[in-house]
Amino acid sequence: MKRPLLENERFVQIAAPVFVGALFLLLWELVVRANDIPHYILPGPSAIAKAFVEDSAILFQGLLMTLKVTFLAFAIAVVLGTAASLLFVQSRWIEVSLFPYAVLMQVTPIVAIAPLIIIWVKDTTWALTVCAVIIAIFPIISNTTLGLRSVDPNLQAMFRMYRAGRWQQLIRLRIPSALPYFFGGMRISTGLALIGAVVAEFVAGTGGSKAGLAYLILQSGYNLKIPRMFAALGLITLTGIALFALMVWISDRVLRNWHESALKVEQ
Amino acid sequence: MRDATASKFEPAPPLVEASAPASDGPARAGRPVVEVSGVDKVYANGTIALQGADLTIRQGEFVSLLGPSGCGKSTLLRIMAGLGDVTRGSVKWWEQDYSVVGQKGRKLAFVFQNATLMPWARVRKNVRLPLDLAREAGPDTDAKIDSALEMVGLSNFGNAYPRELSGGMQMRASIARAMVTEPNLLLMDEPFGALDEMTRNKLNDDVLRLWQDKGWTVVFVTHSVYEAVYLSNRVVVMAARPGRIVDDVAIDAPYPRGADFRVSTEFAGYCRQVSKSLELASRQGREVRS
Numbered sequence: 001m002k003r004p005l006l007e008n009e010r011f012v013q014i015a016a017p018v019f020v021g022a023l024f025l026l027l028w029e030l031v032v033r034a035n036d037i038p039h040y041i042l043p044g045p046s047a048i049a050k051a052f053v054e055d056s057a058i059l060f061q062g063l064l065m066t067l068k069v070t071f072l073a074f075a076i077a078v079v080l081g082t083a084a085s086l087l088f089v090q091s092r093w094i095e096v097s098l099f100p101y102a103v104l105m106q107v108t109p110i111v112a113i114a115p116l117i118i119i120w121v122k123d124t125t126w127a128l129t130v131c132a133v134i135i136a137i138f139p140i141i142s143n144t145t146l147g148l149r150s151v152d153p154n155l156q157a158m159f160r161m162y163r164a165g166r167w168q169q170l171i172r173l174r175i176p177s178a179l180p181y182f183f184g185g186m187r188i189s190t191g192l193a194l195i196g197a198v199v200a201e202f203v204a205g206t207g208g209s210k211a212g213l214a215y216l217i218l219q220s221g222y223n224l225k226i227p228r229m230f231a232a233l234g235l236i237t238l239t240g241i242a243l244f245a246l247m248v249w250i251s252d253r254v255l256r257n258w259h260e261s262a263l264k265v266e267q
Numbered sequence: 268m269r270d271a272t273a274s275k276f277e278p279a280p281p282l283v284e285a286s287a288p289a290s291d292g293p294a295r296a297g298r299p300v301v302e303v304s305g306v307d308k309v310y311a312n313g314t315i316a317l318q319g320a321d322l323t324i325r326q327g328e329f330v331s332l333l334g335p336s337g338c339g340k341s342t343l344l345r346i347m348a349g350l351g352d353v354t355r356g357s358v359k360w361w362e363q364d365y366s367v368v369g370q371k372g373r374k375l376a377f378v379f380q381n382a383t384l385m386p387w388a389r390v391r392k393n394v395r396l397p398l399d400l401a402r403e404a405g406p407d408t409d410a411k412i413d414s415a416l417e418m419v420g421l422s423n424f425g426n427a428y429p430r431e432l433s434g435g436m437q438m439r440a441s442i443a444r445a446m447v448t449e450p451n452l453l454l455m456d457e458p459f460g461a462l463d464e465m466t467r468n469k470l471n472d473d474v475l476r477l478w479q480d481k482g483w484t485v486v487f488v489t490h491s492v493y494e495a496v497y498l499s500n501r502v503v504v505m506a507a508r509p510g511r512i513v514d515d516v517a518i519d520a521p522y523p524r525g526a527d528f529r530v531s532t533e534f535a536g537y538c539r540q541v542s543k544s545l546e547l548a549s550r551q552g553r554e555v556r557s
Contacts, residue, residue, distance in 0.1 A: 154383040157350050161377055162400035163369060172396070176387045257428050258386040 043227040048234070051227035058216065059228075063235055065212035069125060069197040070190075070243070073132030077189055080133070081140025082182070088141075089148040089174065099145075106138040110196060114203040124210055131203075132196030139188040147181025148174045180259045183251030190243040198236060297326030299362060300452050300484045301347045306356030308342055308510075315509035316342040320356070322503060322512060324452075329478055329485045331495035331502045333541065335549065339510020340488045341380075341456050347486060348377050348454050360452075369401065376450035378458045382437035384429040384444075390416070391425040394444045401448065415443040418477060435466035442470075446477070453478075455487045459494075471498055472525070479522060492545070496537045497524060504541060506548035513548040516541055 005011050025045045031037070032044035039047050052059065084102065088095040114131050121127035151173055159169050201214035211219070213232045220229040255262040301324045308317040317339040324330055324347070332340040345351050346358060349365045358365075361373050368375050376397070384393045394412050398404045416422050419439040429437055438458060445453060455474075459467040475498060478485050489495050495502045496518055504514035518537050520528060528534050 152383060154379045154381070155385065157345075158377065158379075158383065158396075159400060161348060161350065161375070162397050164400040168400060172399070173385075176385065179387070258430060 040224040040226050043230060047227045048230045051225070052231040052234070055228050055231065059213075059231060059235060062211055062213040062216040062232065063239065065210060066194070066197050066201070066214070066236070067239065069128045069132055069201075069212065070194045070239075072125075072129045073136055073196060074190055074193040076129065076133045077136035077140055077193060078186065081137045081185070081189075082144055084137075084141050085144035085148055085178075086170075088145045095145070102138060102141050105134055108134075110135050110199055111203060114200050117200075118204045124204060128197055128200040128204060128212075131200030132193050135196035135199075136189045136193035139185040139192065140182070141185075143181045143185030143188075144178055147178030150181065151177045180251075180255055180261055183247070183255065186251070187244060187247045190247050191240055194236070194240050194243060300324050300326055300328075300360070301486075302359045302362070303343065303347065304357050304359075306343075306346060306358065307354045308339065308346065308351075309354045317346075318509040318511045320510075320512055324484060324486055326484055327482060328501055329475075329487065329499045331487045331489055331499040332505060333489055333492065333495040333502050334505030334510075334545070335490065335507050337507040337510065338505040339507070340490075340505050342510065343505075344454050344456050344486060344488050348375060350377075372451060374448050374450040375452045375454065376445035376448060378438075378441055378445050378453070378455040380457045380460060382429065382434075382441040384437060384440055386429050389426050389428055390421060390432070390440050390443075393429065393440060394425075394447050397444060397448045403448065411447055412443075415447040418446065419443045419473065435462050435470065438462065438470060439473075442474070442477075446481075449481075451484060453483050453485045455485065457488050457490070460489070467494070474498070475522065475524065492538050492541050493529075496534060496541060497529060502537075502541050504544045504548065506545075506551070513551075514541075514544040516544065 005015075029044040029046060032042060037044075043051070084098070088099065110131055113134075117130050118124075118127045121130055155173060156169070159173055164172070197212065198214045201212045202218065205215065205218065213236050216232045217229050220226065220232065252262045301322075303320050303322045306317055306320040307315070308320075309315050320339070320343055322343070332343060334340050342351075346353055349358075349360075349368060360368050360375075367373050384390075385396070388396075391412055394415055395404070395408065398408055398411070412425070413422070416425055419442050421436065421439050421443060424432060424436065424440075429440065432440065441458070459470050462470070471494065474485070474487075477483070487495070487498060500518050502514075502516045502518060503512055504516065505511065506513045516537070520531075520533055520537070
């Protein structure tokens with residue numbers, strides 16, 4: 001039996017926000033045209049779309065650079081963050097000695113320390129990566145540590161009763177228990193890696209062949225190429241959304257058989 | 268009150284069943300499997316969970332620890348499992364210290380209040396866990412898992428995830444996991460407390476059947492008088508504040524016990540006896556406090 005489209009949950013979930021977005025763009029375009037707002041103050045969506053097409057070469061070059069830093073930083077944050085968590089759960093002493101410094105790193109505004117890092121690290125790509133790692137690593141550390149500690153105490157007692165070693169407990173019990181928390185950390189961390197990459201580039205102000213999207217935004221601003229600025233901004237947003245969706249997809253794939261977060265509600 | 272408890276610390280009287288025909292079930296009143304002597308357990312916050320607990324569990328017995336919340340029955344069971352230290356007193360397993368536990372013929376398994384399965388692993392893998400942890404996995408592992416699953420009636424659910432099973436089925440999986448190492452001593456901590464009565468009765472019969480077939484020694488914690496009397500050949504009655512053992516009642520009814528036993532006058536008599544003992548203990552507790 002065919003149901004009306006509006007009763008289809010999936011259709012509504014996609015159609016409703018798309019409709020709101022389209023309405024917003026339409027209003028925007030109308031306001032810009034009706035008031036004859038010059039494009040260097042507020043370009044309409046059509047002007048932005050035009051810039052997107054015309055400048056696609058440099059835009060995508062910039063995107064590639066920003067993505068490179070984002071992925072590098074995210075990968076390093078995941079590896080180092082997980083390693084730190086594993087270290088923390090080995091002993092209470094290690095955790096209480098080091099965790100405050102992880103927090104310290106988290107609360108220091110990256111804009112304030114980015115110039116220092118750019119002076120210290122010669123290679124621009126790596127300088128940007130270091131900044132992005134500093135922002136992106138904390139959710140991984142805190143979530144994974146929490147996860148590694150969130151073990152069912154009875155299961156743990158059972159492991160002790162069968163005389164499981166430290167290694168067996170880690171591999172068979174702690175790591176699987178931590179996975180949902182770890183993926184939660186990853187979701188937050190990807191977005192932060194992207195923000196870190198963009199913010200660091202704003203501060204570093206790199207140019208030439210190594211220019212990323214942030215530099216493109218700065219440059220377009222100086223040259224009053226506001227439509228291009230909006231196009232670059234749009235690209236950053238889309239990238240962020242895509243990365244988040246990717247993380248959700250990966251965690252759903254891994255956890256779908258057992259964890260509540262990945263279970264579809266049955267009607 | 269001191270006297271009332273002290274008199275219960277004598278060794279359990281020899282059970283009549285020992286000389287009864289073999290069809291009655293496994294030989295009872297054999298060698299000591301666990302001996303708890305003079306055990307106190309005081310928590311860091313000063314709560315006395317157990318005071319002067321003396322209890323000997325013998326080969327082949329089915330013993331229930333019965334009492335209200337806070338009487339230390341779970342604490343006592345965990346101590347028998349070697350989980351957690353005692354403040355005073357000593358515990359022996361097979362007349363030796365804890366290091367012999369796990370050796371052949373001296374294996375111990377524990378069934379928790381909830382199923383305590385690993386949610387990320389399929390039932391088979393959950394059942395297999397003790398063999399992996401004890402490094403006993405070998406060519407016959409699959410056969411062992413199959414037979415454990417068959418005995419609890421989960422043959423067709425080996426590849427299911429725990430969340431796909433009902434509460435009763437999860438508990439069965441938990442029992443299969445306990446059985447897979449072929450334990451000699453099975454400790455069960457209110458295993459069926461969260462289940463509906465029909466499932467509970469069914470699982471009780473299953474456990475009794477396995478106990479008879481396998482020659483296990485079972486210690487079973489419960490707060491249900493009926494469950495304790497139905498299952499056990501000995502009911503150890505406990506009281507709270509402080510947690511202590513107050514009575515040790517032999518249930519001399521033959522096995523197998525079935526639906527008929529549940530409605531027999533014999534059953535009712537034992538239930539009355541055990542209930543009275545529970546009530547007496549709680550009244551004494553109140554008098555001491557006031």
